[in-house]
Structure formats: C-alpha cells, structure tokens
Amino acid sequence: KRIAVLASGSGSNLQAIMDAIERRDITNAEVAVVISDRKNAYALERARQKSIPVKHQSSKNYQSREEYDRDLVTYLTEQQIDLVVLAGFMRLMTPHFVAAYPNRILNIHPSLLPAFPGAHSVRDALAYGVKVAGCTVHFVDEGMDTGPIILQEAVPVYDSDTEESLHERIHELEHRLYPRAIELWVQDKIKIEGRRCFIND
Numbered sequence: 001k002r003i004a005v006l007a008s009g010s011g012s013n014l015q016a017i018m019d020a021i022e023r024r025d026i027t028n029a030e031v032a033v034v035i036s037d038r039k040n041a042y043a044l045e046r047a048r049q050k051s052i053p054v055k056h057q058s059s060k061n062y063q064s065r066e067e068y069d070r071d072l073v074t075y076l077t078e079q080q081i082d083l084v085v086l087a088g089f090m091r092l093m094t095p096h097f098v099a100a101y102p103n104r105i106l107n108i109h110p111s112l113l114p115a116f117p118g119a120h121s122v123r124d125a126l127a128y129g130v131k132v133a134g135c136t137v138h139f140v141d142e143g144m145d146t147g148p149i150i151l152q153e154a155v156p157v158y159d160s161d162t163e164e165s166l167h168e169r170i171h172e173l174e175h176r177l178y179p180r181a182i183e184l185w186v187q188d189k190i191k192i193e194g195r196r197c198f199i200n201d
C-alpha cells in the first residue's frame, strides 16, 4: 500500500511510522510521499533523510480550503495513494477530500476523544484538571476530531505535569499506537459498523 503522510510540524509521528516500516512492524506498505503546508516543517527534513519524496503545498496560493483540498486530492490520485495519514497536519479536511478517501484517512489526536478536540487539547486537559489523559487514532470525517475511533489509550496526569511533560508522555504513546493502527488498516483488520470499529486480529 502507498501511504501519504501529511504533517505541519516536527514529524515525530512520521518518524515513528518510517521506523516501524523499517523494522517491519508495518508490512506491505511504504511512505510514498510526505506533504506539508509549512515549508520549514521538520517533518519534510525527516522524509528527505530517508529519500522519501516531499511536497510543500502552501495555503497562501489558495483562496479557499476547497481549492487547496482539490489540488491535494488531484496530486494524491496521481500518486496512487491508498491511505492518507495525518500526523500533526493542522488543517481541517473538506467534504471533497473526505469523500475522495472514504475510510482511508487516519488522524492521531493527543486526547481521549471526544474530550478536548481541537488544536490545544493537552493544555485544555491540564486546565480542566483531568487525572487521566491519552491519545486517539481515528478515521477522519468532516468534523474536527470526530471520526470513528480505531485505537485509544490512556496515560496518567501527575501533579507535577506541565503541558510539555504531559505532551511528551502522550507522544511516546502516539509513537506506539499510530504504527499499530496503520498496520491494522493495511492488513484490512478494521471493520467499521456505524461509529464502532472492530479489530479482527
């Protein structure tokens, strides 16, 4: 399977995915391209280091989210992409994009959804005072962090935690969970019924 990873930031999840493919924890799949809306995203550098093609698609050249996503879908279709993996891609996907890849777009989010969707979930969780945080891998639909949940795991929140220390604990979890979810998808082991995903492992 040909995977496109979309990332706006540091790309530590991308790194975990590339490493998992090298270790053969993910089989029969390759990262075919890494795409970013930010030219200086370190994710692009990580891809270059592995000789994976990269593409920078800036939102500055587009009038609307729809136009941006149309070009993206055209490109992904040309590249014969089977699975789209969002790894810190800070854009909401439009209905056109979601319809082009039904049950073929994954996202990872640093909270136990449906708690704390959005861009500041770790900060929001700390501010709320929760004692358990975590991360969620889910299919992407048109909403913000709302699609069917594939995998979800928890970590404790300590009194001494800052946003950084908690996010670091969640990141470690993400780096294990995302490759696992991708392998399950690639092996066609995820069955979706309504909002519920069942794993046939």
Ligand code: GRF
Pocket (backbone or CB within 6 Å): 007, 009, 010, 011, 012, 013, 014, 087, 088, 089, 108, 109, 110, 171, 174
């Ligand atoms: C992760 O915490 C992910 O859950 C969120 O954005 C962050 C991306 O981190 N969607 P990285 O760029 O993979 O290091």
